[in-house]
Amino acid sequence: MLVNGKWVAKWDPVQAKDEKGGFVRQTSTFRNWVTPDGSAGPTGTGGFKAEAGRYHLYVALICPWACRTLMARKLKGLEDAITISIVEPELTDQGWRFAAGADPVNGATYMHDLYTKADPQVSGRATVPVLWDKATGTIVNNESAEILRILNTGFGALAKGPDLYPADLAAEIDALNDAIYPALNNGVYRAGFATTQLAYEEAFRDVFATLDALETRLSDGRQWLHGDRFTETDIRAFVTLARFDAAYHGLFKCNLRRLSDYPLLTAYSARVYRLPGIAETVSIDHIKRGYYSIKALNPNGIVPLGPKLDWLVP
Ligand SMILES: N[C@@H](CCC(=O)N[C@@H](CS)C(=O)NCC(=O)O)C(=O)O
The missing domain is CATH 3.40.30.10 (Glutaredoxin)
Known part of the structure; x- marks a missing residue:
């Protein structure tokens, strides 16, 4: 630093x-x-x-x-x-x-x-x-x-495109952001970079409780996390989901379930990925090479060949 x-x-x-x-x-x-x-x-x-x-x-x-x-x-x-x-x-x-x-x-x-x-x-x-x-x-x-x-x-x-933080959804967006940031977005890092068993286990539980809650949230058939409008919460959720099976499940020891074990979250991730321009922002190659280059977690720098990613459909 x-x-x-x-x-x-x-x-x-x-x-x-x-x-x-x-x-x-x-x-x-x-x-x-x-x-x-x-x-x-x-x-x-x-x-x-x-x-x-x-x-x-x-x-x-x-x-x-x-x-x-x-x-x-x-x-x-x-x-x-x-x-x-x-x-x-x-x-x-x-x-x-x-x-x-x-x-x-x-x-x-x-x-x-x-x-x-x-x-x-x-x-x-x-x-x-x-x-x-x-x-x-x-x-x-x-x-x-x-x-x-x-x-x-x-x-x-x-700027053009959708309002990612519409005023009438602001409170709901802030609340969901505040729930998923510590427990999921940063939760996977808290699991991966924990230096004690206790800190790891707390983070691990937070991660899977949040994935379970998001899967339930999507079970009413909604397209995006706040309903029919795509918002910044969808961006914030997707960036973590997109890295989950490729990096967090293995390297960060978040291995109770994979994203692909959650059918609704998998379909949701595929939906986000198919939005115009979004696929260009996702590089599984960079994600795997980058995370697995963290020497403190992977001293020999070996990058896994898998897994197969079901949501990564054109
Ligand atoms: N609060 C920052 C966090 C950004 C962050 O931690 N980025 C990581 C990469 S995933 C980084 O650049 N780490 C380099 C370092 O910690 O030296 C944000 O959300 O913009």
């Missing part, structure tokens, strides 16, 4: 734990918002006006948080307005790395180069996603939950 702008240690997924040995995810540091007129958003400072071609999104295809933002960019028709760079799937001792030429905006070698460019004294982990402002040469925001909302409304008329 970075301490006062210097890269200090070899990359290790677990650098903060709670008193039970549970994995603790750091909070994001850059919290500004792009808005249609450049006024300040709910947090941070103003000065980030929506303009086509001004912003760049840095992502990893292995990363569920980054892929939230890639999905929203597609669904909101912002591909022409926002350019992207994709890091290499394997984590190095200095975190995410770019292949030669993969960052035409800053020419960075590592993700941490962008963090120190934005703030030479920055401390923390150099995570993806990052929404970068080419005009001022800084990071606008590195919190995927907020970038999702920025892509939904911050780009004003540049």
Whole structure:
């Protein structure tokens, strides 16, 4: 991670734990918002006006948080307005790395180069996603939950597509997001990066209780998690479901059931995958190579050949 702008240690997924040995995810540091007129958003400072071609999104295809933002960019028709760079799937001792030429905006070698460019004294982990402002040469925001909302409304008329956070569903969306984030989205990481049996078992139970609840939720025939409208909760659920059998079931020891043991969640995942543009945001190759490159969990770096994924239909 970075301490006062210097890269200090070899990359290790677990650098903060709670008193039970549970994995603790750091909070994001850059919290500004792009808005249609450049006024300040709910947090941070103003000065980030929506303009086509001004912003760049840095992502990893292995990363569920980054892929939230890639999905929203597609669904909101912002591909022409926002350019992207994709890091290499394997984590190095200095975190995410770019292949030669993969960052035409800053020419960075590592993700941490962008963090120190934005703030030479920055401390923390150099995570993806990052929404970068080419005009001022800084990071606008590195919190995927907020970038999702920025892509939904911050780009004003540049964006098209469905409202991913409609006002009349906001309370319901917030409630379901708040339930699935700790127990499922981050729950699989809490299981995978637990350093005690107790922390692992707690996370494991949370993960499967949540999958069971989501399967039940879909049993009334609804198409999406909040009914007939596709919302940001569907994005947030899908990115975890899409990685479940390929990475979390094996590497993160979330092995009570597979996604494919849940018929409604499997059909739901296939439905999301078939939305226009979404298949391009899903790389099972990157997901497997990326997760299985985490040396602390898989020292020899062997990448499994399976499993067969039933939801991955064109
Ligand atoms: N709160 C952040 C979390 C992002 C995050 O943890 N990304 C991971 C990849 S899945 C990362 O970049 N990790 C690199 C590191 O921890 O050094 C968000 O949702 O945007």
